[in-house]
Amino acid sequence: MAPTSETLTAERILEATEEVLRRHGPAKATVVDVARALGVSHGSVYRHFRTKAALREAVTKRWLDRTSERLAGIVETGGSPEERLRAWLAALFEAKRHKAGDDPELFATYTVLADENGAAVGEHIADLTGQLTRIITAGAGSGTFEVSDPAAAARAVFQATGRFHDPCHAREWIRPGVDEEFTAVVDLLLRGLSSPSP
Amino acid sequence: MAPTSETLTAERILEATEEVLRRHGPAKATVVDVARALGVSHGSVYRHFRTKAALREAVTKRWLDRTSERLAGIVETGGSPEERLRAWLAALFEAKRHKAGDDPELFATYTVLADENGAAVGEHIADLTGQLTRIITAGAGSGTFEVSDPAAAARAVFQATGRFHDPCHAREWIRPGVDEEFTAVVDLLLRGLSSPSP
Numbered sequence: 001m002a003p004t005s006e007t008l009t010a011e012r013i014l015e016a017t018e019e020v021l022r023r024h025g026p027a028k029a030t031v032v033d034v035a036r037a038l039g040v041s042h043g044s045v046y047r048h049f050r051t052k053a054a055l056r057e058a059v060t061k062r063w064l065d066r067t068s069e070r071l072a073g074i075v076e077t078g079g080s081p082e083e084r085l086r087a088w089l090a091a092l093f094e095a096k097r098h099k100a101g102d103d104p105e106l107f108a109t110y111t112v113l114a115d116e117n118g119a120a121v122g123e124h125i126a127d128l129t130g131q132l133t134r135i136i137t138a139g140a141g142s143g144t145f146e147v148s149d150p151a152a153a154a155r156a157v158f159q160a161t162g163r164f165h166d167p168c169h170a171r172e173w174i175r176p177g178v179d180e181e182f183t184a185v186v187d188l189l190l191r192g193l194s195s196p197s198p
Numbered sequence: 199m200a201p202t203s204e205t206l207t208a209e210r211i212l213e214a215t216e217e218v219l220r221r222h223g224p225a226k227a228t229v230v231d232v233a234r235a236l237g238v239s240h241g242s243v244y245r246h247f248r249t250k251a252a253l254r255e256a257v258t259k260r261w262l263d264r265t266s267e268r269l270a271g272i273v274e275t276g277g278s279p280e281e282r283l284r285a286w287l288a289a290l291f292e293a294k295r296h297k298a299g300d301d302p303e304l305f306a307t308y309t310v311l312a313d314e315n316g317a318a319v320g321e322h323i324a325d326l327t328g329q330l331t332r333i334i335t336a337g338a339g340s341g342t343f344e345v346s347d348p349a350a351a352a353r354a355v356f357q358a359t360g361r362f363h364d365p366c367h368a369r370e371w372i373r374p375g376v377d378e379e380f381t382a383v384v385d386l387l388l389r390g391l392s393s394p395s396p
Binding site: 152153155156157159160161162163166168169181184185187188189190191192193194195 | 350351353354355357358359360361364366367379382383385386387388389390391392393
């Protein structure tokens with residue numbers, strides 16, 4: 001049943017947009033396709049998202065937020081800061097690898113969208129490094145990590161593990177040995193965080 | 199003057215191929231274009247490179263080797279292992295950033311060629327991590343680095359600095375603050391290499 005103006009929510013439009021993107025790819029998907037999929041006029045879609053660009057940005061943000069929300073739980077769990085840092089980085093790698101492996105076409109579509117939406121990606125990275133900062137701050141407080149600037153350390157850890165979460169490396173995530181490589185990088189970074197500054 | 203069969207060397211063909219790639223792009227460049235640029239028959243080119251694929255692989259390897267040769271000198275220079283490691287990583291970043299910035303079209307062309315020539319790229323990475331291994335081995339020998347497996351540590355350092363040398367990150371190399379980010383990652387890795395294993 002087509003939604004009425006009361007039941008047509010932003011969330012339903014975003015779900016339909018993802019489905020349209022999956023079917024048509026990022027180059028061909030239009031607002032008219034989204035409206036048709038919902039059985040509404042394109043004017044109804046534009047009441048929620050004023051431009052096609054705004055709709056594409058919102059669907060990109062929703063996709064990225066799914067990963068951040070999944071990771072946020074790990075920040076607050078029990079375990080030592082070192083255990084939480086390892087678990088968080090492993091969960092980030094797993095989340096990205098699953099997105100890339102389970103539905104490669106949708107992943108490629110979102111990679112295109114992410115390239116278009118630098119601001120949404122910037123917020124996503126700020127969100128993730130904020131979570132990392134909280135773990136590293138806890139470790140600095142308990143004396144596990146020897147870190148004077150947790151936010152800077154979080155950025156360095158995030159960037160040094162880019163091979164295991166940046167979409168441009170997705171092809172490398174299915175190579176044999178990649179899990180051992182991930183562990184070697186994380187071990188080295190944890191040793192760095194735990195050692196006294198020179 | 200067109201080269202004769204005596205003066206037509208593999209090196210001259212590779213120079214001409216780079217020029218043809220620069221002019222036509224990777225999709226359109228042909229062996230006939232290369233032969234025409236040299237004033238020879240395409241048969242003369244095929245006497246040196248038996249297929250178009252072999253020619254493309256050789257020109258990719260030559261491009262990659264230019265970076266490795268530049269860095270090889272740093273491995274053997276004076277200075278502590280820590281200084282050499284910093285200098286080597288900085289030189290790698292600079293070399294890649296210059297290639298990307300000085301001639302973006304040629305860089306994009308070689309990025310396409312590198313994607314096609316996984317074996318040449320694999321050898322290049324093995325060459326670079328081999329150089330890194332020699333520096334880390336020297337540091338392990340002198341007690342600067344607490345490393346039991348220098349080759350594994352070299353791979354981890356290479357991968358953890360991928361943001362600053364992997365072509366898929368080229369767009370990030372001109373952002374403000376990238377030099378400070380590079381230093382923060384290298385500092386953290388050096389702290390990791392220098393601290394006792396847990």
